[in-house]
Amino acid sequence: MSAEIRLEGVSRRFGPGTPAADAVDLxxxxxxxxxxxxxxxxxxxxxxxxxxxxxxxxxxxxxxxGAPAEALPPERRDLGVVFQSYALxxxxxxxxxxxxxxxxxxLPRRERRARVEEALALVRLEGLGGRRPHALSGxxxxxxxxxxxxxxxxxxxxxxxxLSALDRALRAEMQVELRRIQREAGVTTLFVTHDQEEAxxxxxxxxxxxxxxxxQEGPPRDVYRRPRTxxxxxxxxxxxxFEGTPAPGGLTLPDGARIRWSDAAPGAALAAIRPEDVTLLxxxxxxxxxxxxxxxxxxxxxxxxxxxxxxxxxxxxxxxxLTKGGEGPAAAPGDRLILAWPPERTAPLEG
Amino acid sequence: MSGRGWRNAGRLWLGLVLLFLYLPIAVMxxxxxxxxxxxxxxFEFSWRWYDDLAGNRQLQRAAWTSIWIALATAAIATALxxxxxxxxxxxxxxxxxxxxxxxxxxxxxxxxxxxxxxVFFFLVGIGRGNGAVLVGHVALAIPYVVLVVSARLxxxxxxxxxxxxSLGASRWTAFRRVTLPFLAPGVIAGALFAFAVSxxxxxxxxFLQAPGQTTLPVEIYAAIRKGFTPxxxxxxxxxxxxxxxLLLLVARLVRFGDLR
Numbered sequence: 001m002s003a004e005i006r007l008e009g010v011s012r013r014f015g016p017g018t019p020a021a022d023a024v025d026l027x028x029x030x031x032x033x034x035x036x037x038x039x040x041x042x043x044x045x046x047x048x049x050x051x052x053x054x055x056x057x058x059x060x061x062x063x064x065x066g067a068p069a070e071a072l073p074p075e076r077r078d079l080g081v082v083f084q085s086y087a088l089x090x091x092x093x094x095x096x097x098x099x100x101x102x103x104x105x106x107l108p109r110r111e112r113r114a115r116v117e118e119a120l121a122l123v124r125l126e127g128l129g130g131r132r133p134h135a136l137s138g139x140x141x142x143x144x145x146x147x148x149x150x151x152x153x154x155x156x157x158x159x160x161x162x163l164s165a166l167d168r169a170l171r172a173e174m175q176v177e178l179r180r181i182q183r184e185a186g187v188t189t190l191f192v193t194h195d196q197e198e199a200x201x202x203x204x205x206x207x208x209x210x211x212x213x214x215x216q217e218g219p220p221r222d223v224y225r226r227p228r229t230x231x232x233x234x235x236x237x238x239x240x241x242f243e244g245t246p247a248p249g250g251l252t253l254p255d256g257a258r259i260r261w262s263d264a265a266p267g268a269a270l271a272a273i274r275p276e277d278v279t280l281l282x283x284x285x286x287x288x289x290x291x292x293x294x295x296x297x298x299x300x301x302x303x304x305x306x307x308x309x310x311x312x313x314x315x316x317x318x319x320x321x322l323t324k325g326g327e328g329p330a331a332a333p334g335d336r337l338i339l340a341w342p343p344e345r346t347a348p349l350e351g
Numbered sequence: 352m353s354g355r356g357w358r359n360a361g362r363l364w365l366g367l368v369l370l371f372l373y374l375p376i377a378v379m380x381x382x383x384x385x386x387x388x389x390x391x392x393x394f395e396f397s398w399r400w401y402d403d404l405a406g407n408r409q410l411q412r413a414a415w416t417s418i419w420i421a422l423a424t425a426a427i428a429t430a431l432x433x434x435x436x437x438x439x440x441x442x443x444x445x446x447x448x449x450x451x452x453x454x455x456x457x458x459x460x461x462x463x464x465x466x467x468x469x470v471f472f473f474l475v476g477i478g479r480g481n482g483a484v485l486v487g488h489v490a491l492a493i494p495y496v497v498l499v500v501s502a503r504l505x506x507x508x509x510x511x512x513x514x515x516x517s518l519g520a521s522r523w524t525a526f527r528r529v530t531l532p533f534l535a536p537g538v539i540a541g542a543l544f545a546f547a548v549s550x551x552x553x554x555x556x557x558f559l560q561a562p563g564q565t566t567l568p569v570e571i572y573a574a575i576r577k578g579f580t581p582x583x584x585x586x587x588x589x590x591x592x593x594x595x596x597l598l599l600l601v602a603r604l605v606r607f608g609d610l611r
Contacts, residue, residue, distance in 0.1 A: 054513050074516040081517040087510035091532035100528075101518030152518060 002188045003065030003155035004030045005051060010060030012046055020046035022212035023060070028156070033182055033189045035203030035220075037196055039235070043212040044192045048158050051190060053077050065155055075104070080149025080187070084161040086141045088133035094120070094144050095129030101152035119151035122181055139170045146181060156188040163198060175201055196236050200224060208232050226347050233272040233349065240319045241349070242271045250346070255315055259292055265348035275322035277345040280310060281338040282329045293340045294319070298331050312337065376591055383584035400585040410586055413570035417550055420481065420566060424488040424549035429542040431489070432496025433534070439497070440504040453494045464491070465558035472559065480561040487559050488549040495548060496541035499601075503537030540604040547597045550590075
C-alpha cells in the first residue's frame with residue numbers, strides 16, 4: 001500500500017553552523033513523485049535519511065501514511081531505499097538481493113520466488129537472477145537496486161541521487177525507465193538530486209532546498225516559471241536577473257529603463273527572465289505591442305546545434321538570450337540588438 | 352647507469368635480500384634430510400630424522416599442545432578482535448585513543464610482556480599452566496586481528512547495512528547476513544594470523560608454562576640445550592612449513608580484501 005509522506009517542522013543539526021534541516025514542512029502526496037532539489041550540503045540527503053530512519057530528528061514530526069514514524073527503527077518503516085552507491089550485497093546473487101526484504105519478512109519460498117520474478121520483470125532484468133552484482137553493468141545494478149526496493153511493495157520509495165553514477169546517455173534512458181517503473185508500481189516516491197534538469201523531468205512536484213530550508217516548492221513548471229528568489233531562478237536554470245526600484249506593474253532599472261510584469265507584485269525590486277523567453281530583434285525591427293524591450297550590445301554567440309546562446313551587455317547588466325541554432329538576427333559581437341519579451345514572462349522576485 | 356641498469360641492480364638487490372632471509376632456512380631444511388648427524392658432506396639423502404621424530408613422544412606431545420593452544424587462541428582472539436574492530440568502526444568517543452592503544456603491545460618486547468603477565472597472573476591467581484599460556488596468547492593475538500579486520504571494515508560501504516535495515520532486517524540480521532560475509536576474508540586472515548602468533552610464540556609460553564607441560568617451541572629450545580640433533584632440523588622444518596603456508600594464505604586473503 002502506497003502512502004503519503006508528511007514532514008512537519010523537521011529539524012536536524014549536526015553541530016554548530018548551518019543546520020542540515022531547519023523546520024522543514026513537506027508533503028509527498030500518495031502515489032506522486034516528489035523531487036527534492038538542492039546544491040550539495042543543502043541537507044537533501046539528510047531529509048531522506050530522516051524519513052528512512054537512519055537519522056533522528058531533533059524536532060518535528062515525520063508521518064508515513066498518517067502515522068507517526070519517528071519512533072520506528074528503519075526496518076519497521078516499510079520503505080524502499082535506493083542508494084547512490086546502489087549498496088547491492090556483493091555476497092549474494094541478483095535474485096538473493098531482490099529477495100532479501102522478502103526473506104526478512106519471512107515469506108514462504110514459493111511466494112518469494114514469484115515476487116522476485118515479478119520485480120525483475122518490472123525493471124526488465126528477467127533471467128539475470130543468477131548473476132552476481134559485480135558481473136552487471138552500472139545501469140543493470142541500478143535496476144537491481146530498484147527491484148530490490150520495490151519487491152517488498154513498500155509504502156514509499158526513497159531515491160538518493162540514484163542516477164548520478166551513470167553516464168549521460170544511460171542516465172537519460174534510466175530517467176524514462178524510472179518514471180515508467182514508478183507509475184506502474186504506483187508508489188509514492190521521494191527523490192533527491194542536485195541535477196535540476198533531472199528533477200524537472202521526473203517530478204510531479206519539486207522542492208528547492210537551501211541551507212536546510214525548503215525555500216520553494218510546487219509543480220516543476222510553476223517553480224521554473226515563477227521562481228520566488230534570485231537564487232531559485234539561477235539554481236533552476238539560466239536566468240537574467242534585474243535589480244531596480246519598484247514601479248507600478250514592474251520596476252525601473254538604475255538607467256531608467258522600465259521592466260513590466262503581468263503579476264500582481266507591488267513593491268518588488270527584483271525580476272528574472274529566462275533566456276528562451278527572449279526574442280532578439282534588430283534595432284530597426286518593430287517591437288510587438290506591450291512587450292518589454294531593452295537594447296544591449298552583443299558580446300558573443302555560442303552555437304550548439306539545435307540552440308544558440310547569445311550573451312549581451314547593457315552597462316553593468318549581463319543578459320542572455322536563447323534562440324534556435326540557425327535563427328536570430330545575423331549579428332556580430334559589438335552590434336546593438338533589442339531583447340524583447342512579453343510582460344507575462346517576467347518573474348517578479350522577492351528580495 | 353641506464354634505466355635498465357637500475358632495474359637490474361634493483362632485482363639483484365632484492366635477490367640478495369631474499370637469499371639472506373631464506374638461506375639459513377634452506378640449509379636447515381636440507382640438513383634435516385642429510386643422513387649425517389654431524390652435518391658432514393657430501394649430502395646423503397635420508398628420512399632418518401623424520402623417522403626419529405615419529406618416535407619422539409615428547410616432541411609430539413608438545414606439538415599437540417601447541418596446536419590446540421593455537422586453535423583456541425585463533426577462535427577466541429578472532430571473536431574478541433572482530434567485535435572490537437566493529438565497535439571501533441562505529442566510532443565511539445575516544446576512538447582514536449583506543450585505536451592507538453592497540454599498537455604498543457605489538458612493539459613491547461615479549462620478554463617484558465611475559466614478565467608482566469607472569470606477575471599479573473600470579474597476583475590474580477591464574478598462576479602458570481596451559482590456561483595461562485592460552486590467555487597470554489589471546490592477549491598477544493587480539494591486536495593483529497583488530498588490525499586486519501579494521502582494514503576490511505574501512506572498505507565497507509555503510510549503505511550496505513542501511514540497505515539491509517530498510518529492507519526489514521534487524522540490526523543483528525543485517526550484521527550477520529551482510530556485514531559479516533563482507534568481512535569474512537579479513538576475519539579468516541585474522542584467525543590465521545592469531546594461529547601463527549600463538550604457534551610460533553616462545554617467550555610468553557616459556558614464562559607461563561607449568562613444569563612438565565611444554566609447547567613445541569619451548570620443547571625445541573630445551574632439546575637444543577640438551578644437545579643438538581638433526582631431529583630438531585626436521586621438526587623446525589615442519590614448523591616453518593606450517594607458518595609460511597598460513598602467512599601466505601593471510602597475504603592472499605588480505606590482498607583479495609582490497610580488490611573486492
